[in-house]
Amino acid sequence: MDTQNPSAPSRAQSALADNPARSRHHTGGVIHENTRHTTRFVVIGNHLTQHKELSLLAIGLGCHIQSLPTGTPADIKSLASRFKEGTTRIAAALRELEAHGYLRRERVRTATGRIITRTISCNQPGHRREPADTGCPTPPRTAHRPEPRPRKALPAVPQPACTAPALLQQATDLLAALRRQDPRLLLSATDTEHLAPGVAAWLEREATPTAVRHALTTDLPADALRRPAALLAHRLAAHLPPLPPYRTPAGPPPPTRHRLRNCDGCDHAFRAPETETHCRDCRTAGATSGAGR
Secondary structure, rough: OOOOOOOOOOHHHHHHHHHOOOOOOOOOOOOOOOOOOOOOOOOOHHHOOOOOOHHHHHHHHHHHHOOOOOOOOOHHHHHHHHOOOHHHHHHHHHHHHHHOOEEEEEEEOOOOOOOOEEEEEEEOOOOOOOOOOOOOOOOOOOOOOOOOOOOOOOOOOOOOOOHHHHHHHHHHHHOOOOHHHHHHHHHOHHHHHHHHHHHHHHOOOOOOOHHHHHHHOOOOOOOOOOOOHHHHHHHHHHHOOOOOOOOOOOOOOOOHHHHHHOOOOOOOOEOOOOOOOOOOHHHHHHHHHHHHO
């Protein structure tokens, strides 16, 4: 009969010895049941899906954008209509993808002279290639397109002492309505988020919404506004109104004036609380006579 070797390591122990990083208490994990795709699939690198610095929302949004056919709108408004995360979170995720090279947004002029924003998805940051052929028509390429300049950060804006949601929402609504007064003041969700605290600081200093709109829209340049958000940020900081004047706190309340009533002793009218039934003279006379006894 064969004898067992008690010193021989078990299969599990051998696996742990080969992979020291594996936990001895590991009891589960993902198991892949993969079927090879033949249609409607996209290849996405693990450097994106397992990125250590990107948020889960940014990773998911990057995978979604890489799967879109060429020409599909990928702006904040279009993505917000497709997903429920909202414009603020989607804008933040797009900024993450831009910061790590997975996305570029360029402003280009069409053949009709209209300025549009073109979103460029990069499946490998740092490697520029021709866009993939997905069967969708692509915009005509210009003969010469210069490299996009790095986007400068917007000037800082004043910050309010109170960041109540209602105050920030009022400031956001005011900024969103500026395009009705001047179409050139159409702001992106990212620019509006940056400028809203500055408008809130004005409202906090008792500037009316009409005064804020007047300060932001009066005497604008006649030419096209290259960066309207930067102009508005400069005006919010440069023309910030002073703090409202100091108001002396209200003094003590005026003395209470009691209604007239008739004295139960002499029937004369006098003013006193309802608990008093005699006037002052009768009360004094009563106290004197009581002391004499």
